[in-house]
Amino acid sequence: MKNEPENRITLRVNGAEKQMNIAPWTTLLDALRDYLDLTGTKKGCDHGQCGACTVLVNGKRINSCLTLAIMKDGADVTTIEGLADGETLDPMQQAFIDNDAFQCGYCTPGQICSARGLINEGRATTADEIRELMSGNICRCGAYPNIVAAIQQAMQTIERSAKA
Amino acid sequence: MNSFSYTRAGDVAGAVNEAATNRAAKFIAGGTNLIDLMKENVARPTRLIDITRLPLNRIENTHDGGLRLGALVTNADTAYNEQVEKRYPLLSRAILSGASPQLRNMATNGGNLLQRTRCYYFYDTATPCNKREPGAGCSAIEGFNRMHAVLGTSDKCIAVHPSDMCVALAALEAVVRVSGKSGDRTIPLADFHRLPGSTPDIDTNLGEDEIITAIDLPPKGFADHYAYLKVRDRKSYAFALVSVAAALETSGDTIKEARLVLGGVAHKPWRNTEAEALLNGKAATRVNFQVVAEAIMRDAKGFGHNTFKIELAKRAIVRALKHAAQMETRR
Ligand SMILES: Cc1cc2nc3c(=O)[nH]c(=O)nc-3n(C[C@H](O)[C@H](O)[C@H](O)COP(=O)(O)OP(=O)(O)OC[C@H]3O[C@@H](n4cnc5c(N)ncnc54)[C@H](O)[C@@H]3O)c2cc1C
Ligand code: SF4
């Protein structure tokens, strides 16, 4: 588009301050993927229906496809790329591997970020509650049983390390 | 999405001013409905007024013993608010039955009231739709209308309002507080949304320059006897085919007051106070519940694919009332 109105915004992405010039209609999803080359976050439906684009903004899980980047100026964003600590995987990532919780992997970054948000919220303990509160993440491959198992494992790991 | 300019409102008066000076401008809060509609080219604002940094993000007690929900409090923060959970569990339940955790973290109370219909023809700019383009015709009346309304329809539009939250708010007799060019006013929830009539393009009675600032809940929360029953095509993350908010005040086995509001069946949360009153002073029995269900659905009219909703709604009403009445013994 010609003469795009450019706006300068700052996001703190995975702990690092990022400045960029964006048009007001740039979604947070497109800003992450196209401006910051963080392509771990996926675009599935682009309409808030599948959860593939889930990231954490100020610790809360949201759909980045229905979020305008400009509205999040100054916010703290965590994507799938920001979860591991160097070479050490986040307990949720490790649990997804241990439980074979994916097939094609397209929904996985969104599932993992969403599950991280779920734990921050602290509202789910039973498998049924996990299923209900993960309903915003669709898996085309139907890996749901293993996803629930992975989240249960990660909950235990995280709880144990919090107690230690 | 069309191109648009962007401004961030610093105060309510500034936001109202912006909206009043530019008819093609729109407020944006959670963005979960507006951005979706903009991507589909159904909404084409030339300017967005970001209201998310306005100080309308608190839940606080009102002087009369009720609760005020700020327009910008998210649906998640409202549903999980301690006061709401304790005093207005019907509202918590209704909110948590809608959308997904991610969407509830984004969606705001003001935006939820103003979300537009999910009628697929409304979303599809290749088909005629009176709501999107007045005078174009309605594709649903003679088309595929499984999700559409059976009460309060017109020959211009048979769309339903998709909100769960609003169904509970109607049962609780909530009041919407708004602020506009000519000052502040309140609108009872029952009068907030409109029936389609001959102007289905107008969803609500909110003025173009008006902003919702809060929603007030009266003191009465019906925390002892309530139910929110949502019937849908899958167990979670789907809009209602039919939903029922039931709230009862009882004395022993006798009903003192009943509130009953339906979602998924009309252009607004559907309440029939005359039918409701049939329960006053009556025993909480299945037969009495059936009488009310029949009365509420008496004037219902199906359009083919959605005719099943009439029987479904009757059964949902009876079941919701039963749940609400039996709550104490279930605990
Ligand atoms: C996949 C999906 C599934 C969903 N499922 C459900 C469901 O099952 N049940 C349900 O109830 N909802 C459901 N929703 C809808 C969701 O609840 C609404 O989109 C949301 O509540 C809208 O709030 P928002 O803050 O994001 O509004 P926005 O998109 O920001 O705004 C919506 C409209 O309200 C106006 N507006 C916003 N705030 C104000 C204000 N304070 N004053 C004046 N105008 C204002 C805007 O100008 C815009 O026109 C679903 C949505 C999606 C995408
Ligand atoms: S039902 Fe209403 S919204 Fe749907 S096509 Fe007809 S006029 Fe449009």
Ligand code: FES
């Ligand atoms: S890409 Fe955002 S929810 Fe599907």
Ligand code: FES
């Ligand atoms: S693993 Fe393929 S979509 Fe979930």
